[in-house]
Amino acid sequence: MGMEGERAGGGSANEEEDSAEQVVNPWEVSSSGGKIDYDKLIDKFGCQRLDPSLLDRVQRLTGRPPHVFLRRNVFFAHRDFTEILDAYERGEKFYLYTGRGPSSEALHLGHLVPFMFTKYLQDAFKVPLVIQLTDDEKFLWKDLSVEESQRLARENAKDIIACGFDISKTFIFSDFDYVGGAFYKNMAQVAKCVTLNKVRGIFGFTGEDHIGKVSFPPVQAVPSFPSSFPHLFTGKNDLRCLIPCAIDQDPYFRMTRDVAPRIGYHKPALIESSFFPALQGETGKMSASDPNSAIYVTDSVKDIKNKINKHAFSGGQDSIEKQRLYGANLEVDIPVKYLSFFLEDDAELECIKKEYGSGRMLTGEVKQRLADVLIETVERHRRARAAVSEEMVDAFMAIRPLPHMFD
C-alpha cells in the first residue's frame, strides 16, 4: 500500500524534480519554470484546494470574516479540514499545532505568515495551540552547536509570542527541552511504522546523510498526537489536531497521516500556505543568505524603504509614459503581491490593482503604499516583541496544564 497523497511519482523528492521540474520539500523549494505551480503541487501531493464554500463555512462557524490569508488564497490547500469543521460543528474541540525551525536570529515577514494565521485560528475557534521549536532539527541540518540552536529557539519564541498568542491556550516548547517521556514513546511508535526506504522516498535522504536526519521525522510527527502532551491532553487521545503550515512541510505530515491510524490516533488535518515570495520575484522562498531578498522584522524604516525601492521586482513599465499607456503586469509585481498579504482592506487592494494595472497608478506610488504598510507591520511587531520579557518566554514554555484552553 502506498502512502496517501502519493499520486504522480510517489512523492519522492527526486521524482518530483524529474517529472514536475519543481522541487518542494522542507529543505528545498525551486522550480525550473520560475514560479511554483501550486495546482500541480496539490495534484502531486494529493491534498485538496480550499474552496470558497469552506471559507463561507469558517465564517459561519466562527462568526467572523475569514482571515485575509484565507480571502487572498495565501492558505490555499488542506487535508481533512472539512473533518475538523464537521467535528467542530458537532461541538467537538480540536487543537492547533505549528512550529518553526530556529535557524536564524531575525525573522522575516514570510516567517510571520503562519504565526499570524495561527493566531487568527486560535482566536476564531477558541482552541489550544502547541508550537514546536525544532532546535534539534536545526542543530542536525546546520553548522550550529546545541547551545546556539537553543539560543535561537528562545529568541524566535519571543517573535512568536509577539504575534499575540493567548498564554492561557498556548504551549511553546523546544525539542531539546521537551523530548522525553510520552513524547519519546510516541517517537518510537512512529519510527517503528516507517521504513528506511519510505523516508528515503519521502525526504530524499541518501547513504551519505547522517542518521540524525533519518531520526528526525518522528520528532516533527508526534506533536500531531495529543498523548505527546500529557500535561495538556491526558485522557483526550481522541482529540483532533489541525496543523497550519507552509506546503513544503507536507512530506512530514503525509508520513504522519500514514502512521496515525496504525497507532490509534486521528490523522492530523492540515491547512497549507503558498510561499511568501522573495523581493526579487516569485521563484520560491526567500533566502537567508541574501538579506536583500526579504524584509526582516529587525529592518529599520530606511532599510524597508530602500529594499522596496531597489529590490522589489516591479511589474510596472519602465517609463511613466509606457506605464500610463500599458499599465502594470500584476501577475509578476511583488509590491502588489506583498500588499495582498499585508494590506487588510479588500476595497483598497482592489482599487490599487485596478489603478495600477490600468496605468493610472505608478510603480513609485504602489511602492510607497507598500512601504507604509510594511513599516507599520514591522513597527507593530517590534513594539510587541520589545514587550516580551524573559519571564514571559518562561511562562509560555512552562510545562503546565492549561485549565482554560477550551473556554
Place this chain on the structure above:
Amino acid sequence: MGMEGERAGGGSANEEEDSAEQVVNPWEVSSSGGKIDYDKLIDKFGCQRLDPSLLDRVQRLTGRPPHVFLRRNVFFAHRDFTEILDAYERGEKFYLYTGRGPSSEALHLGHLVPFMFTKYLQDAFKVPLVIQLTDDEKFLWKDLSVEESQRLARENAKDIIACGFDISKTFIFSDFDYVGGAFYKNMAQVAKCVTLNKVRGIFGFTGEDHIGKVSFPPVQAVPSFPSSFPHLFTGKNDLRCLIPCAIDQDPYFRMTRDVAPRIGYHKPALIESSFFPALQGETGKMSASDPNSAIYVTDSVKDIKNKINKHAFSGGQDSIEKQRLYGANLEVDIPVKYLSFFLEDDAELECIKKEYGSGRMLTGEVKQRLADVLIETVERHRRARAAVSEEMVDAFMAIRPLPHMFD
C-alpha cells in the same frame, strides 16, 4: 578514514558472515563452524586480548584477587582497559556503564554474567555505575508494546538489583523513562557524526528496516559520556567510562569510540566477555525460544536437575567402561564449561577437570556437582530477588545525585 577496529572486512555484518563464516552482532551470534572462534573475533573487531599481566595489575591495584570470570577467561577481550588502569593508578576515578535489553520476564544464568562481573568491578574499584535498560530497543525490535517493554524493564531491574549493587553508587534507568534533556542532546550529537552508510555497514540494516532501528545506536552510545547524567557527573566531562559487556555489543561501542573524540569525550573503554553457552553445546548464545537451552533463575530444583541430566551436552564417553578407559573430552563438555563459570574454587575445578578428563570421574558425578552449584546460585539469586521491593526499584531508578559514589 575507517572506523577503529575495522580490520578484516570493515566489521560489516554481512562481510563477517562471508569471510569468517561467523556472525556476531547484537542480534545474531552464529558460526558455520559450530563454536565461535574468539581469536578470529578479536582480530576482526580489532580489540585486545586480556593477558595475565593485566590481571596481575588488577589484583595489585584493587588489593583483591581477580574475579573468577577474569581468572577463567570469561571476560577475555578489551579496548583501552590499560588506559583505565593507568588513570586509576594516577588517582583518577572512572565510572562503569552496562545494560540490558529487557526482552523476557525471566533471566537465565547467561544474563547474570555481566551483572555479576560488574558488581565485582564496582566493589573492587569503588566506582559509580549506570545501568541502561533499553526498553525502547526491545519495543523497536520485538513485537512488544511500549507498556510491556517498560514492565519487563522493571522486572529485570529487580533481578539486576538482586546481584547486590551498591545503591549509593548505582543509577538504573530505562530509556523510555530517562531519554530527554542532556541525554537527548548527546543522542543528537552522536547521530550527527554517523552516516546512514556507516550504520548499514556496522549493523547490517537494510532499506526494509524501520527507522527506529537506525535511530537506536545513539541511544546505546551516549551513556558512555558523563554529560548524559547531569545529576551525577556535572562538570566531570573528562571522566572515563568502562563498559563491561558481552562481545556482541562491540559494534555499538566501535561506533561510539569513533565519535567520542569528535564531540569532546574520552573513548569509552570496554571489557568484553565470551558467550555463556547453551546447554546443548557451545554454538553461541542461548535461545529464549527454547526453554531447555538454558537454566533460568526461575527454574525449580527439579527443573535444574532435569535440564542438566537430560540436556547438558556431555564430553564423557557413552559407557562407564569407555569413560574409565578414555576419559571425557573437556573441550566440548557443557557441565565442565558451566562449572568454570560458577564454581569459584579453582582447586576443585582443576581436580574435577583432571579426574573427569582422565576417566576417574563419571559424567553423572560431574552433572551432580554442577546441579549442586547451580541450585545454590539460583536459590541465592531467588532469595535476593524476593527481597527487592518496589520501593527499592524506585530508589535505584530515582534521578538523584550520588554524593558518595566515589568514596
